[in-house]
Amino acid sequence: MESVPYLTRKLAPVEVLSAEGLELIEHNADLLLEQVGVEIVGYDEALQIFGDAGAEIDGTRVRFPKGMCRQIIQASAPQSFTQHARNPERSVIIGDPHTVLVPAYGSPFVRDLEGGRRYATIEDFNNFAKLSYMTPSMHHNGGTLCEPVDLPVNKRHVDMVYAHIKYSDKPFMGSVTHPDRAVDSVDMAKIIFGQDFVRDNTVILGLANANSPMSWDFNMLGSAKVYAENNQATLITPFILAGAMSPVTVAAAATQTLAEALAGMAFTQIVRPGAPVIFGSFASSMSMQSGAPTFGTPEPQMVMYVVAALARRVGVPFRSGGNFTASKTPDAQAAYESAISFLPAIQAGVNFLLHTAGWLEGGLTMGYEKFIIDADQASMMATWVDGVDLSENGQALDSLLTNGPGNHYLGTAHTLANFETAFWSSAQSDNNSFEQWDEDGAKDSIARAHKTWTRMLREYEAPPLDAAREAELDEWIVKCKASFPDSDI
Amino acid sequence: MESVPYLTRKLAPVEVLSAEGLELIEHNADLLLEQVGVEIVGYDEALQIFGDAGAEIDGTRVRFPKGMCRQIIQASAPQSFTQHARNPERSVIIGDPHTVLVPAYGSPFVRDLEGGRRYATIEDFNNFAKLSYMTPSMHHNGGTLCEPVDLPVNKRHVDMVYAHIKYSDKPFMGSVTHPDRAVDSVDMAKIIFGQDFVRDNTVILGLANANSPMSWDFNMLGSAKVYAENNQATLITPFILAGAMSPVTVAAAATQTLAEALAGMAFTQIVRPGAPVIFGSFASSMSMQSGAPTFGTPEPQMVMYVVAALARRVGVPFRSGGNFTASKTPDAQAAYESAISFLPAIQAGVNFLLHTAGWLEGGLTMGYEKFIIDADQASMMATWVDGVDLSENGQALDSLLTNGPGNHYLGTAHTLANFETAFWSSAQSDNNSFEQWDEDGAKDSIARAHKTWTRMLREYEAPPLDAAREAELDEWIVKCKASFPDSDI
Numbered sequence: 001m002e003s004v005p006y007l008t009r010k011l012a013p014v015e016v017l018s019a020e021g022l023e024l025i026e027h028n029a030d031l032l033l034e035q036v037g038v039e040i041v042g043y044d045e046a047l048q049i050f051g052d053a054g055a056e057i058d059g060t061r062v063r064f065p066k067g068m069c070r071q072i073i074q075a076s077a078p079q080s081f082t083q084h085a086r087n088p089e090r091s092v093i094i095g096d097p098h099t100v101l102v103p104a105y106g107s108p109f110v111r112d113l114e115g116g117r118r119y120a121t122i123e124d125f126n127n128f129a130k131l132s133y134m135t136p137s138m139h140h141n142g143g144t145l146c147e148p149v150d151l152p153v154n155k156r157h158v159d160m161v162y163a164h165i166k167y168s169d170k171p172f173m174g175s176v177t178h179p180d181r182a183v184d185s186v187d188m189a190k191i192i193f194g195q196d197f198v199r200d201n202t203v204i205l206g207l208a209n210a211n212s213p214m215s216w217d218f219n220m221l222g223s224a225k226v227y228a229e230n231n232q233a234t235l236i237t238p239f240i241l242a243g244a245m246s247p248v249t250v251a252a253a254a255t256q257t258l259a260e261a262l263a264g265m266a267f268t269q270i271v272r273p274g275a276p277v278i279f280g281s282f283a284s285s286m287s288m289q290s291g292a293p294t295f296g297t298p299e300p301q302m303v304m305y306v307v308a309a310l311a312r313r314v315g316v317p318f319r320s321g322g323n324f325t326a327s328k329t330p331d332a333q334a335a336y337e338s339a340i341s342f343l344p345a346i347q348a349g350v351n352f353l354l355h356t357a358g359w360l361e362g363g364l365t366m367g368y369e370k371f372i373i374d375a376d377q378a379s380m381m382a383t384w385v386d387g388v389d390l391s392e393n394g395q396a397l398d399s400l401l402t403n404g405p406g407n408h409y410l411g412t413a414h415t416l417a418n419f420e421t422a423f424w425s426s427a428q429s430d431n432n433s434f435e436q437w438d439e440d441g442a443k444d445s446i447a448r449a450h451k452t453w454t455r456m457l458r459e460y461e462a463p464p465l466d467a468a469r470e471a472e473l474d475e476w477i478v479k480c481k482a483s484f485p486d487s488d489i
Numbered sequence: 490m491e492s493v494p495y496l497t498r499k500l501a502p503v504e505v506l507s508a509e510g511l512e513l514i515e516h517n518a519d520l521l522l523e524q525v526g527v528e529i530v531g532y533d534e535a536l537q538i539f540g541d542a543g544a545e546i547d548g549t550r551v552r553f554p555k556g557m558c559r560q561i562i563q564a565s566a567p568q569s570f571t572q573h574a575r576n577p578e579r580s581v582i583i584g585d586p587h588t589v590l591v592p593a594y595g596s597p598f599v600r601d602l603e604g605g606r607r608y609a610t611i612e613d614f615n616n617f618a619k620l621s622y623m624t625p626s627m628h629h630n631g632g633t634l635c636e637p638v639d640l641p642v643n644k645r646h647v648d649m650v651y652a653h654i655k656y657s658d659k660p661f662m663g664s665v666t667h668p669d670r671a672v673d674s675v676d677m678a679k680i681i682f683g684q685d686f687v688r689d690n691t692v693i694l695g696l697a698n699a700n701s702p703m704s705w706d707f708n709m710l711g712s713a714k715v716y717a718e719n720n721q722a723t724l725i726t727p728f729i730l731a732g733a734m735s736p737v738t739v740a741a742a743a744t745q746t747l748a749e750a751l752a753g754m755a756f757t758q759i760v761r762p763g764a765p766v767i768f769g770s771f772a773s774s775m776s777m778q779s780g781a782p783t784f785g786t787p788e789p790q791m792v793m794y795v796v797a798a799l800a801r802r803v804g805v806p807f808r809s810g811g812n813f814t815a816s817k818t819p820d821a822q823a824a825y826e827s828a829i830s831f832l833p834a835i836q837a838g839v840n841f842l843l844h845t846a847g848w849l850e851g852g853l854t855m856g857y858e859k860f861i862i863d864a865d866q867a868s869m870m871a872t873w874v875d876g877v878d879l880s881e882n883g884q885a886l887d888s889l890l891t892n893g894p895g896n897h898y899l900g901t902a903h904t905l906a907n908f909e910t911a912f913w914s915s916a917q918s919d920n921n922s923f924e925q926w927d928e929d930g931a932k933d934s935i936a937r938a939h940k941t942w943t944r945m946l947r948e949y950e951a952p953p954l955d956a957a958r959e960a961e962l963d964e965w966i967v968k969c970k971a972s973f974p975d976s977d978i
Contacts, residue, residue, distance in 0.1 A: 032889050242911075335824030373825070410732065
């Protein structure tokens with residue numbers, strides 16, 4: 001399976017604000033951290049940690065002297081880092097000028113053309129783990145590809161991490177729903193990569209969302225602490241539905257995102273200076289009729305362009321974007337909304353692009369066909385970020401000067417030498433004539449994608465896994481699951 | 490009917506090449522014009538015109554001394570101009586920092602959900618003229634909205650121009666399929682706007698495509714001459730399927746586009762210095778399997794970003810882009826491909842954005858539902874180009890500093906003051922819950938768009954038209970059609 005392990009940008013990121021505009025937002029975020037601060041919910045140890053580092057503690061509120069968080073982060077957080085895969089060819093660099101494309105995360109439902117919408121199961125999870133492994137444009141296997149709701153809440157993290165290890169050899173994410181589950185995730189990684197290797201290298205990544213506005217809870221921050229202590233990576237993501245969790249404006253959503261992320265990232269660096277941390281941003285607009293989140297609208301893209309620039313100024317990798325939609329099926333609404341959120345993420349220079357494939361229905365559903373169509377679009381982006389080739393071959397001046405007016409270029413030496421690699425080509429689009437398409441059954445995108453993923457699962461072959469390590473992992477899982485009773489909280 | 494008459498950009502255009510890169514392409518285009526030149530097919534008068542202006546004529550070939558075309562254009566072509574509509578509120582400014590959104594152009598077929606794909610008729614044309622009029626995000630009524638193939642080839646231009654005048658009060662385009670038909674188009678405009686007004690103002694626009702590579706024919710260049718002589722506007726557009734009509738690379742397609750456009754634009758300025766002219770670019774990639782044109786691929790977008798920058802350096806308005814797709818129906822393929830061509834056109838700073846709504850099947854089909862869905866997406870772009878508001882209200886600092894952690898923003902004074910205008914909202918997207926959507930009939934984008942356009946046509950009311958002028962126009966049409974026999978060439 002041929003695969004570019006990650007994208008490398010030659011194009012400069014798209015900017016929507018001047019340096020002065022960005023400084024204004026940084027100034028406002030500092031005021032917010034100084035005057036309002038963050039609330040820490042149910043996690044006294046975090047209050048202690050922040051206090052020892054110089055923050056002002058007032059009950060469960062933490063206020064930060066101007067510049068404190070930025071200073072702590074910039075003193076130790078890496079600008080970029082490698083997340084190792086168990087197959088070294090699939091290890092990824094997370095940070096500029098690279099982009100790592102990652103499947104969608106967290107849906108309780110799945111949908112496909114034949115089965116419709118239904119609760120996700122561990123079988124669906126395993127399917128998406130396999131599809132992610134088989135899809136060259138997915139550089140990473142992701143984390144909670146869907147929620148296996150047929151398994152107990154307090155044990156399903158084990159089955160998810162296992163699926164990523166067993167069915168793929170790409171990098172993956174661990175659990176953050178409780179610090180103990182983060183520990184389990186890291187322990188499983190240690191069995192596969194070896195204790196020593198994990199001590200010195202990053203092999204797993206946890207996604208910690210803020211409880212916006214300006215609040216962090218025990219499970220998320222406690223899980224971040226586990227990953228950081230183990231020198232593993234954390235994603236610190238304010239999750240903002242603008243108008244509900246922040247003021248409605250782009251500048252205010254960006255300001256609050258910066259403030260919340262600075263507090264969270266500083267926490268990881270106090271816990272373990274130098275532990276890899278990614279600045280995350282998830283922002284959405286909302287329907288004025290119903291209050292429902294909306295996607296593919298301009299305002300969240302502007303937040304993303306701004307926060308990407310703010311992250312570059314902090315000097316840490318940035319996560320945002322994805323093929324977002326509120327649509328229930330992979331129809332034109334889904335595709336328009338997805339493209340309007342995905343292309344800007346590529347242009348903004350996002351380094352870790354979660355939710356690249358599969359997202360439907362505001363994240364409630366992971367779609368099989370949507371996954372295939374999104375991943376096909378994602379395969380375009382290696383070409384996109386490569387920009388314009390101005391080499392001699394790119395200029396093609398000889399060809400231009402010798403071909404002559406009115407003569408086609410199909411058979412010229414330059415065309416023949418470049419044709420095969422000249423254009424990115426979609427594996428899902430139908431570019432045939434109407435007549436040919438009609439004769440082929442007049443299939444739309446969904447029907448074609450259905451054919452693709454069902455074929456892929458039939459053809460799936462697991463990547464090789466060291467037998468001794470697999471046996472050790474199996475034993476660990478049996479022991480772990482037996483050590484405490486099932487629970488659905 | 491509320492409508493912004495055109496977009497006004499605050500965001501700077503997205504650039505993909507440095508000034509040095511653009512200079513290199515300009516240098517190569519100059520070599521191409523000097524060494525190869527353009528072929529003029531069946532139009533001796535144009536050879537004469539070019540020769541008198543200083544070009545070197547060799548049979549039907551015209552070669553241009555270095556810098557000649559650019560100099561001629563920059564001496565007289567306006568940087569921007571107003572195209573007047575018969576309703577002054579709908580007049581548009583074509584040129585920076587504005588963008589005028591225009592329906593798709595030129596399809597012989599139409600498609601809708603119930604009727605499927607079929608040859609277009611004048612009834613379809615009239616329908617699209619009405620829909621364009623009723624759609625606030627269409628700033629212009631366009632030209633050949635579809636080919637009314639039920640009418641004789643040599644007379645249908647009269648019915649098309651009539652439909653734009655009768656069913657809409659927005660600006661429109663005239664015929665270019667023969668210089669005589671361009672004359673008819675201008676004559677009809679004169680009846681509606683008045684001879685004097687048309688002498689001094691631009692009220693109609695003709696689209697002249699080059700026969701790439703490096704060739705111009707009698708019909709297109711002759712029609713351009715008619716519009717220019719009458720001080721009306723021309724669009725000079727190299728139409729390049731890269732690999733067939735130019736080398737396969739982005740830089741070479743941009744070079745050739747620049748050379749062909751410079752020759753065509755210079756022609757209009759020699760004919761009538763100061764006549765409005767728009768630098769056009771249409772570039773597509775092709776399928777390596779079949780040679781069919783492909784859309785929504787990265788390479789043509791790079792050509793567009795580059796040529797937009799080249800047009801700014803010439804100092805004339807720029808036309809490119811559109812919601813392009815090779816898909817036969819408005820499915821996910823159509824939407825992804827369209828978004829990947831449309832958003833870059835907005836970002837590139839395109840001034841006249843033809844093919845904004847309706848395009849299907851590589852331009853062979855004008856889609857009713859596609860028109861509605863594209864136009865809905867187009868309605869987003871006024872917000873997009875407005876960029877980020879850093880005013881006091883945009884910063885919302887008071888709101889951020891007083892709301893407090895964990896408290897939602899739904900009822901704050903700032904939210905209440907801004908909520909209604911805070912977010913662009915799609916009229917076509919379904920943001921409801923799955924349950925609500927299912928209860929509403931589980932309609933996809935196509936079904937919803939079908940409902941929209943059929944309702945619009947039922948509710949259509951023609952804009953007022955001066956009765957005396959309408960009578961004069963009717964009389965002119967009867968006389969014109971009777972003055973020569975029907976023909977299908």
